[in-house]
Amino acid sequence: MAYLEITLSVDPANRPAAAAVYEKYKQRFLDGVSGATSKELLIRDEDVQVLHGFRSVADARAYLDSELFTRDVVGELAPLLSTDPDVRVYDTV
Numbered sequence: 001m002a003y004l005e006i007t008l009s010v011d012p013a014n015r016p017a018a019a020a021v022y023e024k025y026k027q028r029f030l031d032g033v034s035g036a037t038s039k040e041l042l043i044r045d046e047d048v049q050v051l052h053g054f055r056s057v058a059d060a061r062a063y064l065d066s067e068l069f070t071r072d073v074v075g076e077l078a079p080l081l082s083t084d085p086d087v088r089v090y091d092t093v
Helices: 012-032 057-064 067-080
Strands: 002-008 036-043 048-054 086-091
Touching: 002 057, 012 036, 012 048, 012 067, 048 057, 057 067, 057 086
Parallel strands: none
Antiparallel strands: 002 048, 002 086, 036 048
C-alpha cells in the first residue's frame, strides 16, 4: 500500500471551486487509474490536502505523470492555488 499526499494552499474563497475539482475527478481517478484504491479530501484552516491510496509506490508515481493529473487536475487547480503544491509519496510497511 502507498499514499500520495498533495497539500494545497487555497484561499478560503477558492475552496468551493477546489472541492468541485476534487469531486469532478474523484470517480474517474478511482475507476481509471491503475492501482488506485481511495481518494479523500482533507480540509484544515491552513490548507487543503488530497490523500490518494494506491496499491504501490509505482502506481502513485505513474499517476503523477498521467494526463488525468498533469493536464486535467493540475490544469483546473493551478489558478486556485496560492503557492506550489507540496507533493509526497509514502510507502507503508
